[in-house]
Amino acid sequence: MIDLSFLEKFTNGNTSKMKRYITMYLSTAPEIFERMNENIAQENWSDLAINAHSIKPQTDFMGIKSLKNILIEIEDAVKNEEYESLKVLYQKAYEIHKKSEILLNDKQKQL
Amino acid sequence: MSNQNPKVFIVDDEPLLSEMLTDYLLDHHPNLDITSFPTGEDCLKNLNENPAIIVLDYHLNSKEKDAANGLDILKEIKRKNRDIPVIMLSSQESYTKAAQTIGVGAIHYVIKGQEAFEEIQKLIEANI
Numbered sequence: 001m002i003d004l005s006f007l008e009k010f011t012n013g014n015t016s017k018m019k020r021y022i023t024m025y026l027s028t029a030p031e032i033f034e035r036m037n038e039n040i041a042q043e044n045w046s047d048l049a050i051n052a053h054s055i056k057p058q059t060d061f062m063g064i065k066s067l068k069n070i071l072i073e074i075e076d077a078v079k080n081e082e083y084e085s086l087k088v089l090y091q092k093a094y095e096i097h098k099k100s101e102i103l104l105n106d107k108q109k110q111l
Numbered sequence: 112m113s114n115q116n117p118k119v120f121i122v123d124d125e126p127l128l129s130e131m132l133t134d135y136l137l138d139h140h141p142n143l144d145i146t147s148f149p150t151g152e153d154c155l156k157n158l159n160e161n162p163a164i165i166v167l168d169y170h171l172n173s174k175e176k177d178a179a180n181g182l183d184i185l186k187e188i189k190r191k192n193r194d195i196p197v198i199m200l201s202s203q204e205s206y207t208k209a210a211q212t213i214g215v216g217a218i219h220y221v222i223k224g225q226e227a228f229e230e231i232q233k234l235i236e237a238n239i
Contacts, residue, residue: 054124054170
Protein backbone atom coordinates (compact mmCIF):
# COMPACT_ATOMS: atom_id res chain seq x y z
CA MET A 1 0.00 0.00 0.00
CA ILE A 2 2.90 2.38 0.64
CA ASP A 3 5.96 2.61 -1.53
CA LEU A 4 8.75 4.69 -0.07
CA SER A 5 11.12 4.26 -3.02
CA PHE A 6 10.64 7.89 -4.10
CA LEU A 7 11.39 9.15 -0.60
CA GLU A 8 14.48 6.92 -0.37
CA LYS A 9 15.76 8.22 -3.69
CA PHE A 10 14.84 11.82 -2.86
CA THR A 11 16.76 11.72 0.44
CA ASN A 12 19.62 9.57 -0.92
CA GLY A 13 18.78 7.14 1.85
CA ASN A 14 19.10 9.77 4.59
CA THR A 15 16.89 8.17 7.23
CA SER A 16 16.64 11.26 9.45
CA LYS A 17 15.23 13.24 6.50
CA MET A 18 12.85 10.40 5.66
CA LYS A 19 11.64 10.29 9.26
CA ARG A 20 11.16 14.07 9.28
CA TYR A 21 9.05 13.97 6.09
CA ILE A 22 6.97 11.01 7.30
CA THR A 23 6.41 12.81 10.63
CA MET A 24 5.24 15.93 8.78
CA TYR A 25 2.85 13.87 6.68
CA LEU A 26 1.49 12.02 9.70
CA SER A 27 0.95 15.28 11.56
CA THR A 28 -0.94 17.02 8.73
CA ALA A 29 -2.93 14.24 7.03
CA PRO A 30 -5.36 13.52 9.93
CA GLU A 31 -6.34 17.22 10.08
CA ILE A 32 -7.14 17.24 6.38
CA PHE A 33 -9.21 14.06 6.68
CA GLU A 34 -11.05 15.61 9.61
CA ARG A 35 -11.87 18.62 7.45
CA MET A 36 -13.00 16.32 4.61
CA ASN A 37 -15.24 14.46 7.04
CA GLU A 38 -16.85 17.78 8.05
CA ASN A 39 -17.22 18.68 4.37
CA ILE A 40 -19.07 15.38 3.78
CA ALA A 41 -21.36 15.97 6.78
CA GLN A 42 -22.14 19.50 5.58
CA GLU A 43 -22.30 18.46 1.91
CA ASN A 44 -19.76 21.18 1.22
CA TRP A 45 -18.50 19.63 -2.01
CA SER A 46 -16.30 22.48 -3.18
CA ASP A 47 -14.30 22.47 0.08
CA LEU A 48 -14.13 18.69 -0.10
CA ALA A 49 -12.46 19.00 -3.51
CA ILE A 50 -10.06 21.67 -2.19
CA ASN A 51 -9.04 19.46 0.73
CA ALA A 52 -8.65 16.38 -1.47
CA HIS A 53 -6.57 18.50 -3.83
CA SER A 54 -4.34 19.80 -1.04
CA ILE A 55 -3.34 16.38 0.32
CA LYS A 56 -2.90 14.72 -3.09
CA PRO A 57 0.78 15.64 -3.69
CA GLN A 58 1.70 14.56 -0.18
CA THR A 59 0.24 11.08 -0.76
CA ASP A 60 2.32 10.96 -3.93
CA PHE A 61 5.53 11.67 -1.98
CA MET A 62 4.61 8.95 0.56
CA GLY A 63 3.95 6.53 -2.30
CA ILE A 64 0.30 5.89 -1.34
CA LYS A 65 -0.84 5.52 -4.93
CA SER A 66 -4.24 3.99 -4.18
CA LEU A 67 -5.10 6.99 -1.96
CA LYS A 68 -3.88 9.47 -4.54
CA ASN A 69 -6.11 7.82 -7.18
CA ILE A 70 -9.22 8.08 -4.97
CA LEU A 71 -8.48 11.72 -4.20
CA ILE A 72 -8.36 12.34 -7.95
CA GLU A 73 -11.73 10.54 -8.25
CA ILE A 74 -13.16 12.82 -5.52
CA GLU A 75 -11.92 15.93 -7.34
CA ASP A 76 -13.34 14.66 -10.64
CA ALA A 77 -16.69 13.73 -9.06
CA VAL A 78 -17.06 17.25 -7.65
CA LYS A 79 -16.05 18.77 -10.98
CA ASN A 80 -18.62 16.60 -12.80
CA GLU A 81 -21.28 17.23 -10.11
CA GLU A 82 -21.53 13.50 -9.35
CA TYR A 83 -22.18 14.19 -5.69
CA GLU A 84 -23.91 10.88 -4.94
CA SER A 85 -20.61 8.96 -5.21
CA LEU A 86 -18.67 11.23 -2.83
CA LYS A 87 -19.56 9.63 0.50
CA VAL A 88 -18.43 6.19 -0.70
CA LEU A 89 -15.26 7.62 -2.24
CA TYR A 90 -14.44 9.51 0.93
CA GLN A 91 -14.97 6.36 3.03
CA LYS A 92 -12.60 4.42 0.77
CA ALA A 93 -10.02 7.22 1.00
CA TYR A 94 -10.33 7.33 4.78
CA GLU A 95 -9.84 3.56 5.12
CA ILE A 96 -6.69 3.67 2.98
CA HIS A 97 -5.48 6.67 4.98
CA LYS A 98 -5.92 4.81 8.30
CA LYS A 99 -4.14 1.69 7.01
CA SER A 100 -1.29 3.69 5.48
CA GLU A 101 -0.96 5.68 8.70
CA ILE A 102 -0.23 2.43 10.59
CA LEU A 103 2.28 1.32 7.96
CA LEU A 104 4.04 4.70 7.95
CA ASN A 105 4.23 4.70 11.74
CA ASP A 106 5.79 1.22 11.62
CA LYS A 107 8.25 2.29 8.93
CA GLN A 108 9.20 5.33 10.94
CA LYS A 109 10.05 3.14 13.94
CA GLN A 110 12.23 0.91 11.75
CA LEU A 111 14.23 3.84 10.37
CA MET B 112 23.41 31.91 -11.40
CA SER B 113 24.73 35.45 -11.46
CA ASN B 114 23.88 36.49 -7.89
CA GLN B 115 26.11 35.10 -5.07
CA ASN B 116 23.28 34.25 -2.67
CA PRO B 117 20.07 34.51 -4.63
CA LYS B 118 16.97 34.91 -2.52
CA VAL B 119 14.21 32.40 -3.26
CA PHE B 120 10.68 32.68 -1.87
CA ILE B 121 8.55 29.53 -1.62
CA VAL B 122 4.87 30.23 -1.04
CA ASP B 123 2.81 27.15 -0.17
CA ASP B 124 0.40 26.25 2.61
CA GLU B 125 1.64 22.64 2.61
CA PRO B 126 4.62 22.51 5.00
CA LEU B 127 5.77 19.13 3.68
CA LEU B 128 6.20 20.40 0.14
CA SER B 129 7.94 23.60 1.26
CA GLU B 130 10.31 21.60 3.45
CA MET B 131 11.13 19.03 0.78
CA LEU B 132 11.61 21.68 -1.90
CA THR B 133 13.86 23.74 0.37
CA ASP B 134 16.00 20.68 1.18
CA TYR B 135 16.19 19.69 -2.49
CA LEU B 136 17.22 23.14 -3.67
CA LEU B 137 19.80 23.56 -0.90
CA ASP B 138 21.26 20.12 -1.66
CA HIS B 139 21.87 21.29 -5.23
CA HIS B 140 22.66 24.96 -4.51
CA PRO B 141 23.78 25.53 -0.90
CA ASN B 142 24.23 29.25 -1.57
CA LEU B 143 20.52 29.88 -2.10
CA ASP B 144 18.84 32.03 0.52
CA ILE B 145 15.41 30.40 0.81
CA THR B 146 12.41 31.69 2.76
CA SER B 147 9.06 29.90 2.94
CA PHE B 148 5.69 31.55 3.47
CA PRO B 149 2.40 29.75 4.18
CA THR B 150 0.30 32.50 2.58
CA GLY B 151 0.62 34.87 -0.33
CA GLU B 152 -0.07 37.81 1.96
CA ASP B 153 3.08 36.95 3.95
CA CYS B 154 5.05 36.85 0.71
CA LEU B 155 3.73 40.27 -0.38
CA LYS B 156 4.70 41.78 2.98
CA ASN B 157 8.30 40.69 2.35
CA LEU B 158 8.54 41.59 -1.33
CA ASN B 159 10.79 44.52 -0.45
CA GLU B 160 13.53 41.93 0.21
CA ASN B 161 13.76 41.63 -3.59
CA PRO B 162 13.65 37.88 -4.11
CA ALA B 163 15.45 36.67 -7.24
CA ILE B 164 12.60 34.24 -7.92
CA ILE B 165 9.31 33.14 -6.34
CA VAL B 166 7.77 29.65 -6.35
CA LEU B 167 4.07 30.24 -5.81
CA ASP B 168 1.29 27.71 -5.18
CA TYR B 169 -1.93 28.25 -7.11
CA HIS B 170 -4.21 27.04 -4.30
CA LEU B 171 -3.29 28.94 -1.16
CA ASN B 172 -6.60 28.87 0.64
CA SER B 173 -7.12 25.24 1.61
CA LYS B 174 -6.40 25.99 5.28
CA GLU B 175 -7.06 29.72 5.53
CA LYS B 176 -10.35 30.25 3.77
CA ASP B 177 -9.84 34.01 3.66
CA ALA B 178 -6.33 33.76 2.21
CA ALA B 179 -5.91 35.05 -1.33
CA ASN B 180 -5.39 32.47 -4.05
CA GLY B 181 -2.14 32.16 -5.95
CA LEU B 182 -3.44 33.87 -9.08
CA ASP B 183 -4.39 37.03 -7.16
CA ILE B 184 -1.01 36.99 -5.42
CA LEU B 185 0.73 36.58 -8.78
CA LYS B 186 -1.14 39.63 -10.13
CA GLU B 187 -0.12 41.65 -7.07
CA ILE B 188 3.53 40.58 -7.33
CA LYS B 189 3.57 41.58 -11.00
CA ARG B 190 1.86 44.90 -10.20
CA LYS B 191 4.56 45.68 -7.64
CA ASN B 192 7.53 44.33 -9.57
CA ARG B 193 7.15 42.90 -13.07
CA ASP B 194 10.78 41.71 -13.15
CA ILE B 195 10.58 39.04 -10.44
CA PRO B 196 10.28 35.63 -12.13
CA VAL B 197 7.42 33.56 -10.68
CA ILE B 198 7.02 29.79 -11.05
CA MET B 199 3.44 28.68 -10.44
CA LEU B 200 2.83 25.37 -8.68
CA SER B 201 -0.35 23.32 -8.74
CA SER B 202 -1.45 19.74 -8.32
CA GLN B 203 -4.02 20.25 -11.04
CA GLU B 204 -3.13 19.47 -14.64
CA SER B 205 -5.12 22.26 -16.20
CA TYR B 206 -4.23 23.89 -19.50
CA THR B 207 -6.64 26.74 -18.71
CA LYS B 208 -5.03 27.50 -15.37
CA ALA B 209 -1.55 27.19 -16.83
CA ALA B 210 -2.41 29.57 -19.68
CA GLN B 211 -4.09 31.96 -17.23
CA THR B 212 -0.99 32.18 -15.01
CA ILE B 213 1.42 32.48 -17.95
CA GLY B 214 -0.83 35.25 -19.28
CA VAL B 215 -0.46 37.14 -16.01
CA GLY B 216 3.32 36.78 -16.14
CA ALA B 217 4.38 33.47 -14.57
CA ILE B 218 7.39 31.95 -16.31
CA HIS B 219 6.14 28.38 -15.95
CA TYR B 220 3.35 26.24 -14.50
CA VAL B 221 4.69 23.18 -12.65
CA ILE B 222 2.52 20.23 -11.62
CA LYS B 223 3.15 19.14 -8.04
CA GLY B 224 4.46 15.62 -7.83
CA GLN B 225 7.63 13.59 -7.74
CA GLU B 226 9.06 15.25 -10.86
CA ALA B 227 8.37 18.79 -9.69
CA PHE B 228 11.53 19.23 -7.61
CA GLU B 229 13.98 18.75 -10.47
CA GLU B 230 11.82 20.83 -12.79
CA ILE B 231 11.75 23.74 -10.33
CA GLN B 232 15.50 23.48 -9.73
CA LYS B 233 16.18 23.72 -13.49
CA LEU B 234 13.81 26.65 -13.86
CA ILE B 235 15.55 28.46 -11.01
CA GLU B 236 18.96 27.80 -12.56
CA ALA B 237 17.75 29.16 -15.88
CA ASN B 238 16.09 32.26 -14.51
CA ILE B 239 18.37 33.77 -11.90
